[in-house]
Amino acid sequence: MSRSQETIDLLLTRRSVKPMNMAEPGPTPDEVETILRAGARVPDHGKLAPWRFILFRGDARRAFGEVLRERYRAVEPRAGDDLLAIEAGRFLRAPLVVAVVSRIVPSRKAPEWEQRLSAGASCQNMLVAATALGYACAWITEWYAYDEEIARALGLGESERVAGFLYFGSTSLPKDERERPVLAEITTEWKG
Template identity: 50%
Template sequence: MRNDVKLIDYLRDRHSTPVAQIKEPGPTHDELEGILTSASRVPDHGKLAPWRFIVYRGDVRASLGEVFLSLALEADPDLADAARLAERARFTRAPLVVAVVSTAAPHVKIPEWEQVLSAGAVCLNMLMAANAAGYVANWRTEWIAYDERAMAALGIQPTEKVAGFIHIGSTDFPAPDRPRPNLQDVVTYAGESMA
């Protein structure tokens, strides 16, 4: 986000850049630390930090692509060539990918649902922090977020869930917007007549 853009204007126009349009360069280590620091400033009932980050950059992204392809071939040995390429490129489409991992668990005082929502808030904060640092980002999950073998390869524990994979990088392509809901379809004013 440029310094001359007001937050309210940014929020009115906020959108994600399609992963296919994300390219180098990605954030430096220091820039990424700033993005992760900002991302972690979310509502967090009980101060539990019920989430963690895993950063995938460099060669590990291609190695994971081979794992994803192997798992996809087990499910469908006749996988088309384009689908094979897509599996290999799943984490190399952007210079880096950050997994936001929900560690939500039963707690004596804090409902697990509130912990899950906090992880979702981290994902949105990370998109906005990446934009504020001058980068573009996209929040994905895809099948790998729900496959136990893929999750193990990604370093995610059986008791954890993926809130999102945040792909971060640069682009020179104008990102298209998508249709947004009409407020009258999603807002109810309690106690007011709708006539």
């Protein structure tokens, strides 16, 4: 198969894998670098790099789970041990989690909207790169992407928001299909 056909196949068959279905191994350090470089090679009006990446691997995943557990306990005081254990284990579902942080850089050229979109492109590029390397991956947010205290724990600044938590690992589950939009329903020809 030609390389261009492989690329098209990858784009047309890519699937997310639920973090709960992920396991070791995760990407090697070299592969992580490749994935991050793909994430930093996205359309970026004005060359602002309006994104940054926070890596969670090894014990850091457990430590961050404690942050999630304590915050969840504060927000949901009636949560039992079972629910708190789910929070503590969130980042342990995959060998590597990358928080993609969207940040707004003052610019006369690129409005905030475009800078936020660029962060989305960064997430997607990383998923495509990880898929090409043979890894399972997913872009999720869950409640902790939108929580002020978690933002503080992540060290986010005023203009910064979580664009997504990208989970990377391996899976033994076969890829299933998911219904896709009918192109004709989302596509029109502009006729003036």
